[in-house]
Amino acid sequence: MSRRNICVTESAEVTQACRVLDVLNRVSGKWSISILMEAHHGPVRFTELERAIPGVSRRMLTLTLRGLERDGLLTRTVYPTVPPKVEYEATGMARELYEYLSGLIAWAERHEPAVAASRDAYDRAAD
Numbered sequence: 001m002s003r004r005n006i007c008v009t010e011s012a013e014v015t016q017a018c019r020v021l022d023v024l025n026r027v028s029g030k031w032s033i034s035i036l037m038e039a040h041h042g043p044v045r046f047t048e049l050e051r052a053i054p055g056v057s058r059r060m061l062t063l064t065l066r067g068l069e070r071d072g073l074l075t076r077t078v079y080p081t082v083p084p085k086v087e088y089e090a091t092g093m094a095r096e097l098y099e100y101l102s103g104l105i106a107w108a109e110r111h112e113p114a115v116a117a118s119r120d121a122y123d124r125a126a127d
Helices: 011-029 032-041 044-053 060-068 091-125
Strands: 076-077 084-088
Touching: 011 032, 032 044, 032 060, 032 076, 032 084, 032 091, 044 060, 044 084, 060 076, 084 091
Parallel strands: none
Antiparallel strands: 076 084
């Protein structure tokens, strides 16, 4: 069942599930994990993020940064210089999340060969 269909119901359990799904969707977004991993190392500027994350457009980077800031995972600091200097830094919540993301990434790296082999076997059997 899609998230949209689940979240139509008004029960307390479904409302809680929708909130959790919303948070998980934010942190598991295509660019969010990369941004959070970069920001974990300390304050990072927009252009540094842009260079560090291959394939992200300026617009998607901006939208993702705004969303992460809105959710309390990043803080944005603007310095009164010409041109303005802007830095993004992981919050305490994001630093806690980093530990879980690191574990998930380690798991994915460890099991990637097995997943690839399973996919190949499945695809050969399906042909």
